[in-house]
Amino acid sequence: DGGITQSPKYLFRKEGQNVTLSCEQNLNHDAMYWYRQDPGQGLRLIYYSQIVNDFQKGDIAEGYSVSREKKESFPLTVTSAQKNPTAFYLCASRLAGLNTDTQYFGPGTRLTVL
C-alpha cells in the first residue's frame, strides 16, 4: 500500500514545548513539502526539499525547522518560537521538480497547543 503517512492524526502539546511531526512516503518521490492550514484558509508553504540533505524555506518558515536525512522522511519540528502553532499541518511529495509532476498529500496532523 503506497502513499504518504503522517502521524499522529491529532497532537496536543503544552505551550513552550517543541514538537516533531512525522511524514513518511514510499512513493520514491524526490521532493517533499510541509504546509500549514488555518481554519477557513488555504495552504501556506513552510518548507520544501528537492533532494536528500537539502531544503529551502517557504513563505512562513519562522518558528519551524526540518531535516531530510532520508529520501522517505521529512520531519517537521514546531519550535517554541512559533507564535501561533495551533493549526492543521499537511505533508506532500512530488516525483521531481518538473512542471508536470503532481503533488500528493498525506492525511494531515492537527496540532493543538494548550
Add this chain to the structure above:
Amino acid sequence: DAKTTQPTSMDCAEGRAANLPCNHSTISGNEYVYWYRQIHSQGPQYIIHGLKNNETNEMASLIITEDRKSSTLILPHATLRDTAVYYCIVLYNFNKFYFGSGTKLNVKP
C-alpha cells in the same frame, strides 16, 4: 509570482454540471494550472492539471482560455460527495504551489 482568484462559494444541484471558475491573469508561459479539492479535515486530492490545452480525465474537465488568464473546472455530473473546497493552483518556480482560499462547492439534493 502568479496568483489565483476564485469565488468564495458556489451551489450546484445534484446531477447537474458544476463549473468552477478561476482567474490567474499573471500566469507565465511555462506555469501549469492544477486543481485540487479538499474534503473537511483531509489532505487535498489531485483532480487535474493543464498548460494551455483543454484536459479531461475520469474526474473532471479543465478548460483554459486561449490567453491562459483564466480556467474553468467542470464536474460533469455533480454528486453529494463532490461537496468540498476546490483549489485552483499555479505551480511557479518549478517547485512551489500557490494555494489561495479556494471555492466551497455545495452540492444540493
